[in-house]
Structures are given as structure tokens and as C-alpha cells.
Amino acid sequence: AQTWLYEQSIAPRSGAVTVLLGATQAGKTSLMRLMAGLDTPTEGKVLVDGKDVTGMPVRERNVAMVYQQFINYPSLTVAANIASPLKLRGEK
Numbered sequence: 001a002q003t004w005l006y007e008q009s010i011a012p013r014s015g016a017v018t019v020l021l022g023a024t025q026a027g028k029t030s031l032m033r034l035m036a037g038l039d040t041p042t043e044g045k046v047l048v049d050g051k052d053v054t055g056m057p058v059r060e061r062n063v064a065m066v067y068q069q070f071i072n073y074p075s076l077t078v079a080a081n082i083a084s085p086l087k088l089r090g091e092k
Contacts, residue, residue: 007044036063059088 008031012018022028033039034046037058045054053061064085072081086092 032063035061037061 006027010018010020010031020028020032030039034041037046037053037056041054045052047053048061064082073084076084
């Protein structure tokens, strides 16, 4: 299988909801995992407002994601799943 690498650059607006949409296997989850700090890039770096956050721990990043397939906490409501990272940070 051949692997294709494409440079990515996105600039979400502060305070806005940003949606990442693409075909199956297009790399949406991979990109989000890099942004959230769940994975480390093999090359390059992750910048937020010009600051390199590549080595920053997951809990210190202001990134959240909701998967198309529900894989979070099945015992919680959708709202509680979305709010769970905020609660971990101590926010209401």
C-alpha cells in the first residue's frame, strides 16, 4: 500500500465551532489526534497561534473532538460526553 503525505494547514477561528469533513480514510481522525496531542507527528510540528505545542500534554491543549462513531462514554448523554473534557479542566 502506498502512503501519501500532504502538508496540512488549518486556521480555526477562536470561539467558533470548526467542522472537519472528508471522505473515509482521508486522514480526519489522524489530523485531529495530532492536534489534540494524542499522537506525535513523524515530521513537522503542531502550532497553535504560532506557538509550538507538539510536545504539550493533552490536558494542556484546548482541543476537543467528537467522533462520527460514538466511542466515548456510552453510559453518558451526548451533552455529558462533550462536557467531560471541560469538567476535567475544572470548568462549568
